[in-house]
Amino acid sequence: MNLVFLGPPGSGKGTQALRVAKELNLIHISTGDLLREAVKNQTELGQQAEEFMKSGNLVPDELIVKLIEEKISNGDKGNGIILDGFPRTIPQAESLKKMFEQNQEHLDSAVLLEVSDDEVVKRLLGRWYCPKCNAGYNYPSNRPQQEGLCDNDGQELLRRPDDEEAVVKNRLDVYKKQTQPIEEFYRQESILREIKGEQQPDTVFQDILAAVKD
Numbered sequence: 001m002n003l004v005f006l007g008p009p010g011s012g013k014g015t016q017a018l019r020v021a022k023e024l025n026l027i028h029i030s031t032g033d034l035l036r037e038a039v040k041n042q043t044e045l046g047q048q049a050e051e052f053m054k055s056g057n058l059v060p061d062e063l064i065v066k067l068i069e070e071k072i073s074n075g076d077k078g079n080g081i082i083l084d085g086f087p088r089t090i091p092q093a094e095s096l097k098k099m100f101e102q103n104q105e106h107l108d109s110a111v112l113l114e115v116s117d118d119e120v121v122k123r124l125l126g127r128w129y130c131p132k133c134n135a136g137y138n139y140p141s142n143r144p145q146q147e148g149l150c151d152n153d154g155q156e157l158l159r160r161p162d163d164e165e166a167v168v169k170n171r172l173d174v175y176k177k178q179t180q181p182i183e184e185f186y187r188q189e190s191i192l193r194e195i196k197g198e199q200q201p202d203t204v205f206q207d208i209l210a211a212v213k214d
């Protein structure tokens with residue numbers, strides 16, 4: 001089974017994609033995580049991507065498509081893959097379709113997590129993470145036990161630089177202009193599965209499982 005997860009920043013894509021990948025034994029591929037790792041290690045890709053990410057803009061299609069091609073052709077595929085954060089433009093969606101066709105595979109579902117703009121802004125401005133174990137927290141809904149420290153390892157929690165208010169607004173605009181048209185692309189292929197993203201995380205998870213097993 002091959003899945004794509006779509007939705008605005010802060011819609012819970014990453015969290016849900018990880019859970020679904022575990023449950024269905026799929027390989028989770030997050031372009032955001034791969035890019036953040038590349039920036040941290042200052043690889044050539046990281047250096048090219050850093051400025052785009054800081055300002056909340058998209059990294060150029062050719063860089064991302066190359067990254068995904070490498071991942072898909074070299075990596076272990078398990079029972080299939082979940083792409084989280086890719087595709088994010090129509091040209092990326094078209095490249096992905098070609099990649100699958102070349103491997104005699106196809107995409108089964110595009111899962112769209114729907115969350116309102118107000119909720120997105122609230123979630124991203126309240127988001128903190130642990131730089132050591134990557135655990136995520138959110139104020140006020142999911143606070144750590146001790147203010148500012150990770151429950152797992154006591155590390156001081158950080159915020160993503162692109163979660164600052166001005167950048168969040170730009171990421172939402174970029175989503176609407178460049179990524180939202182993909183919803184129609186997959187609707188026309190009859191594989192778009194729309195999920196209400198503002199329910200309890202467990203309910204969202206169950207709804208996704210039901211939708212992709214249909």
Ligand code: ADP
Binds near residue numbers: 087092171
């Ligand atoms: P978000 O919370 O905005 O969904 P991600 O962690 O998926 O964040 O991505 C963070 C940043 O990485 C994006 O704002 C963008 O700059 C870059 N990025 C990730 N995936 C892609 C992609 N498929 N195409 C272009 N840029 C991407």
